Amino acid sequence: MSSLFIKNPEKIRRWNIAGNFILAGAGIAVASPFLWVLFASFKSGSQLNNPTLIAFTPNLENWKIVLNSGIFQSALRSAAVGIITVSIAIIVGSMGAYSISRYKTGGSATRFGILAAQVLPPAVLVFPLLDLAYRLRVNGTLTSVIAAHLSLVLPVVTWFLIGFFDAAPKEVEEQALVDGLSRFQAFRKVVLPQVGPGIGASAIFGFVVSWNDLFYALILAPGNAATLPVRIAGFNTFRGVELGAMSAAILVSVIPVLIASFFIQRHLVRGISGGAVKF
Amino acid sequence: MSFRLRMMGPLIMIFLAAIGYPLLSSFALSLTNYKITQRNATKFVGLAQYKDVLQDRSYWSSLTVTLIFIITAVILELAIGLAIAMALQNQKRFRNFTRSFLLTPMFVTPIAVGLMFRFLLNDQLGVIPALLNKIGINYDFFGPSRAIYSIVAIDVWQWTPFMVLLLLAGLESLSKQPFEAARVDGASPFYTFRRVTLPMLAPILTVAVLIRSLDASKVFEYVYAITRGGPGTQTQTIQYFTYKTGIQFYRLGQASAMSYLLLLIVISIVVVLFHRIEKVRAME
Amino acid sequence: MRRISSRNAITAIFAIAVLSLVSACSSSIKDTSATGKITADTTGTVRVLMEGVPDTDVVKGLLAEFNKEYPKVDVMIEPIAYDQIRDKIVASFQASDPTYDLAIIDNPWMGDFARAGFLKPLDDLISATSGYDYEDFAAPLRAIGEVDGKVYGVPFYNYGLGLIYRSDLITTEPITLDELAATAKKLNSSARAGIAMQPQTGYKAFEEWGNYLFAAGGSIYGGDGKVHLNTLEAKKALNTYIAMYKSSAPKNSLNWAFDEALRSVSSGKSAMMVSYNWMLPTLNKVGGVSGDLAGKFKLATMPGGKQVLGSWDWAIPANSKVSDAAWAFISWITSKAGEAKRVSAGGAPARIGVLSDPAVSSTGGGADYYATVTKILANAEPLCRGSNCDEMITAVGTELNAAVAGLKSVDKALASAEEQANKIQTP
Secondary structure (H helix, E strand, O other): OOOOOOOOHHHHHHHHHHHHHHHHHHHHHHHHHHHHHHHHHOOOOOHHHOOOOOOOOOOOHHHHHHHOOOHHHHHHHHHHHHHHHHHHHHHHHHHHHHHHHHHOOOHHHHHHHOOHHHHOOHHHHHHHHHHHHHHOOOOOOHHHHHHHHHHHHHHHHHHHHHHHHHHOOOHHHHHHHHOOOOHHHHHHHHHHHHOHHHHHHHHHHHHHHHHHOOHHHHHHOOOOOOOHHHHHHOOEEOOEEOHHHHHHHHHHHHHHHHHHHHHHHHHHHHHHHHHHHHO | OOHHHHHHHHHHHHHHHHHHHHHHHHHHHHOEOOOHHHHHHOOEOOOHHHHHHHOOHHHHHHHHHHHHHHHHHHHHHHHHHHHHHHHHHHOOOOHHHHHHHHHHHHHOOHHHHHHHHHHHOOOOOOHHHHHHHHOOOOOOOOOOOOHHHHHHHHHHHHHHHHHHHHHHHHHHHOOOHHHHHHHHOOOOHHHHHHHHHHHHHHHHHHHHHHHHHHHHOOOOHHHHHHHOOOOOOOOOOHHHHHHHHHHHOOOHHHHHHHHHHHHHHHHHHHHHHHHHHHHHHHHO | OHHHHHHHHHHHHHHHHHHHHHHHHOOOOOOOOOOOOOOOOOOEEEEEEEEOOHHHHHHHHOHHHHHHHOOOEEEEEEEEOHHHHHHHHHHHHOOOOOOOOEEEEEHHHHHHHHHOOOEOOOHHHHHHOOOOOHHHEOHHHHHHHEEOOEEOOEEEEEOOEEEEEEOOOOOOOOOOHHHHHHHHHHHOOOOOEOOEOOOOOOHHHHHHHHHHHHHOOOOOEOOOOOEOOOOHHHHHHHHHHHHHHHHHOOOOOOOOOHHHHHHHHHOOOEOEEEEEOOHHHHHHOOOOOOHHHOOOEEEEOOOOOOEEOOEEEEEOEOOOOOHHHHHHHHHHHOOHHHHHHHHHOOOOOOEOHHHHOHHHHOOOOOHHHHHHHHHHHHOEEOOOOOOOHHHHHHHHHHHHHHHHOOOOOHHHHHHHHHHHHHHHHOO
8 A cells, every 4th residue: 555645755765664663662662561471471479579580481380270260251251241242332323423423413412411421430330230230130140241331332432433424525425315325225335334444443442441341340240250350350369469370361361352353453454445446 | 203313213222221320320329428338328418419529629639630640641642642553554564463463452451451560660570660770770650749650651551552543543534535636736744644634534533532531531440550549649530539439438429429520520621622623623 | 380390300300210229229138047056957058259369268178078067058159359359249238139148358347337237247146156165266356346246247367467577687576666677777788678668558558557556655546436646656656667668668669568568578679578477378388489588487576566457257248148058157167176177278367276276386387477476366456446447547548658758747647647537437
């Protein structure tokens, strides 16, 4: 893909070098803590107290503890909650966001009202949510966790998409209506592909919010169904943080999302160019 | 029912169920003296708690701490995030891998990030101070008037990827023609950035800054894992203060009043800002 | 007219919301079992929320033996992190259908939970259990579980503090606060700090400094039951504490808590720390956290002999529907025989008798260690009694940290700590 900004090849080269420097710096900043975590996951208790120790015989004890702690079940649980939450949020949120962006439905009151729940701390909302869960008899199930996560994810996804719909050009959609598509068809077949990157980004972010949530999952989920963050936080004990085991658990929690995000990104880039050809 | 309302229907329904009820309940709580350990003595007290909160100096100092945190963190994240997003857009090889990899900090649950940095930045046990010491630098990461910026740095590490994610998606969804036109006209890169990229990206920048600011206002885990609000109360953020009041000290009614006051403040700021932005846009 | 009706509507909505929340939260407490007489065929599933620590693993390891005596009681232990126990158990207390039938309670929560009606009084169950010997629990530990003249918690294990030091570096234990300061200063070098401290804002600062206060001859509560921290002893204690932080603690350790201090001492980077007495066996364990330093650590009482005490107690939630089965388990695990098994397996003790049992003291920490633990448990006091303890401890600990950070003078910090503490604890 050629650069969009620059006119002569010399400048393109300079620009790319600057870009590569930025990326290298960012890469190092991101990688270093993970490298430390990787080392820590193979260190014994006393080796952990020596921060600059790099050459040592790897110790598999931490990994044994973590892999036998039911972490995979927790990861599956977290993934299920995250995927369900995000799917609902994307479908419902994109429709609502389109209506708000194009037709100014509800005016700015709706726009900002959506964010109200975003400001209130979970500490205040959790007991009412728990109470609601009891009323609907979904207490101690993952349904209540999904509902709580929707309260976090849906406003953000909706807001994201409002921004993307605002930024998307209107001409293509108007042409589609002229061509005889119904308004919903135009939305589904023409408008949505235009904001594909936005949908991908908000799906990733929404998933991250759900995947990382500790507080709601802790209080609303049944005790024997700990999600990943609850499991990871469990390594912070009254007798100190089990750094080695926690490090292994962090890596276990990051790797699947990293792979998933790799494929989502690839799919996205393809989706965009595909969309560009069509319209 | 009109098309636009039908499109809103599902959103409204989920909102009423998952958000409306807790919102209403917690607002009702804010008008009572509800305490978890004395729930049978719950009384309606009207706005009395709001008055108490307004006069509580800890509340205002927590708000100030939070505000400083939001401003420094979000500005840094926006600047770094935009630079990375533009660099990524121009990248040629290993695109998918770089993109996914640079997002990884987001995938770690914040409490673990907090604990991780608590040890990474520890003077005797952490690798960062150990390396700094080797080149003769002795920096107290969690000392007076510095701790808050160390917390900011941790937030920047974890959430700049969010900016990258959103801004990159924004850049990629922009229409290509204006850039082609600028290229043909021989515009300088800086000029193109200022006159083409930024204005076209404005709606997404606004959303990114707003969402990140609101999210940053909820900073809790790093404080909880590392400083517990110290030195003194220099890192006591509003979210940590509310958690302490409502959950640790059981005064859920008062914590609700704090939150609604915060909501009022935030909504006013947001509405005023947007009003301004709309005005500027209308003038252009 | 319109105004009135809209106001009525708001009032109605408000009333419904409050009523529904309050009614949903106030559980209808009706126990179907509690008879007090526990027989071998007591039946029930007891769900227990516990902390994921070695003490819990010890209890888990004893479940099979418990089931030999009570085959029909199924104890399901859910281990969870310390930070989460309270949020989770409080949520369970609110429910009409509880998530947990048995809980462990940290001492600062005891007053609030008991007075809120969250816990079942255990007096009748204790007196109905033959051969239980409740008086055998260390007196300061018993006092923690007793609120307003009733027993709500039976001691599970103690976390009394003590001075842990390197015996290869220190030959005479400091017996006054000044000696402690002098020892720390003498041992301080560029390679090793004299003492690893824990001045983190809130609980930790107060938990550590409380020991200094006792060592200076002070106390937290006066004879009038009020908090007295604006005293000469408290000022001496805080001045010494700050001086030691500046001269003998690791650099830049203002946010340090238990964990950092432990790691610093176990890796040889500090010579002493004030910490939980049961850390000694952990530190001395061959092949454990201390590496080559294992075996070189010793435990002493704080200078002056008195220290801060913490305790985890077993308690039965008032909304538990299987309190007989829960008591069957509590009375078994905390009985003299159960305690001996638990302590032999590495659990921290709560009964005094068990400490002089040669079968027990030959295991784990050794006779010397158990002798010191006996002394610690004989003269120890928690940071707070009564209501709103978490808030009172946090308030005092925040002032202490501010003084150490140099943000406030010692006098101002202590005056403010005392004022806040008394305000918080006044009903």
